[in-house]
Amino acid sequence: MIHPKSQSLASDRQHSTQNPRSVVVLGAGAWGTTLASLAAANGHRVQVRSRRDGAISPSEIERADVVVSAVSMQGVATVVREIQTLPLLPTTIFVTATKGLDPVTTLTPAQIWQAAFPDRSVVVLCGPNLAKEIQQGLPAATVAGSTDDNAAVAVQAVFSSPQFRVYTNSDPLGVELGGTLKNVMAIAAGVCDGLQLGTNAKAALVTRGLTEIIRIGNSWGAKTETFYGLSGLGDLLATCNSPLSRNYQVGYQLAQGKTLSAILAHLEGTAEGVNTTQVLMQRARQQDIYMPITAEVYRLLQAEITPKQALEALMLRDLKSELL
Numbered sequence: 001m002i003h004p005k006s007q008s009l010a011s012d013r014q015h016s017t018q019n020p021r022s023v024v025v026l027g028a029g030a031w032g033t034t035l036a037s038l039a040a041a042n043g044h045r046v047q048v049r050s051r052r053d054g055a056i057s058p059s060e061i062e063r064a065d066v067v068v069s070a071v072s073m074q075g076v077a078t079v080v081r082e083i084q085t086l087p088l089l090p091t092t093i094f095v096t097a098t099k100g101l102d103p104v105t106t107l108t109p110a111q112i113w114q115a116a117f118p119d120r121s122v123v124v125l126c127g128p129n130l131a132k133e134i135q136q137g138l139p140a141a142t143v144a145g146s147t148d149d150n151a152a153v154a155v156q157a158v159f160s161s162p163q164f165r166v167y168t169n170s171d172p173l174g175v176e177l178g179g180t181l182k183n184v185m186a187i188a189a190g191v192c193d194g195l196q197l198g199t200n201a202k203a204a205l206v207t208r209g210l211t212e213i214i215r216i217g218n219s220w221g222a223k224t225e226t227f228y229g230l231s232g233l234g235d236l237l238a239t240c241n242s243p244l245s246r247n248y249q250v251g252y253q254l255a256q257g258k259t260l261s262a263i264l265a266h267l268e269g270t271a272e273g274v275n276t277t278q279v280l281m282q283r284a285r286q287q288d289i290y291m292p293i294t295a296e297v298y299r300l301l302q303a304e305i306t307p308k309q310a311l312e313a314l315m316l317r318d319l320k321s322e323l324l
């Protein structure tokens, strides 16, 4: 699928400031405002829309070259429905940066956008991108994943800078699932650190967590090698090791004995992993896929077990080959 507009954007790859584009960012949370700053710093015309601004006006969206969705998962369906009623350029590219799964259908945000706009290019933007670090100007890298290479290259040009290196990838599902499923493991990693289980335990958890992500990701249709990239292993390492991660914070505070509702009441922003764990368990059960870490995170979030019981349950399973 080649879109004329994305082709012209693609030719601007290294010169984005000389060809300002119109970018609308939906969602004014930590990530939406950070992405807006990155695009604006490259000289693009950027508008950020928050839920509080009310309905999006047709004049705002009708000239958008790129529409970036950075709302949390619970807002995706609403935002998609709203945009469907508005006039768009035939060449507008959608970028989705949400890391979540639909609780009813288990669809990813990109699948929801693509189903609503079957003739348009959808690009997934995912990577180890803790917003607070990027806001401080610290260097980071990410992935623009799409089946439309030209659209991915166009999005690469919009966001790339000396501080923010954007790679492309033609496996958008793998890119998106890597960024989404690691949130479950980030909760587990927070528990691991909260219980002070040490570096060996953390390394085992993250490594076996990646195995689990690949197992279910493959069954979804994503490629193994994508999970070894920035949006998979990269984001897993970032969020499993940083107290800046909200998902890590959920796990860490559970290990301190706090209840989930008390943690979420004081958490700054969204911890998508709480909902993602439920959806992932639903899918794993339906498809009979072995997800032991996810299962223990699920039971912990349901308050069925304590963090220590979750650890015991994982350690006392039947012995098996690493490659199974």
Ligand SMILES: NC(=O)C1=CN([C@@H]2O[C@H](COP(=O)(O)OP(=O)(O)OC[C@H]3O[C@@H](n4cnc5c(N)ncnc54)[C@H](O)[C@@H]3O)[C@@H](O)[C@H]2O)C=CC1
Residues within 6 Å of the ligand: 027, 028, 029, 030, 031, 032, 050, 051, 052, 070, 071, 072, 073, 074, 075, 076, 078, 079, 097, 098, 099, 100, 129, 130, 131, 132, 268, 269, 270, 272
């Ligand atoms: N904060 C970060 O470092 C990163 C976050 N992400 C992902 O980006 C998404 C947003 O994250 P944050 O900005 O951190 O979350 P946040 O909690 O700071 O902001 C969420 C945004 O979604 C909007 N929203 C929620 N429900 C809505 C609805 N029904 N209609 C319209 N808008 C709605 C909120 O108004 C808010 O602007 C999440 O899926 C997150 O996993 C991805 C990469 C980095």
Ligand SMILES: O=C(CO)COP(=O)(O)O
Residues within 6 Å of the ligand: 099, 127, 128, 129, 130, 131, 183, 186, 235, 238, 239, 244, 245, 246, 247, 248, 270, 271, 272
């Ligand atoms: O996805 C993120 C970094 O890549 C942000 O992680 P949290 O949502 O856990 O804060």
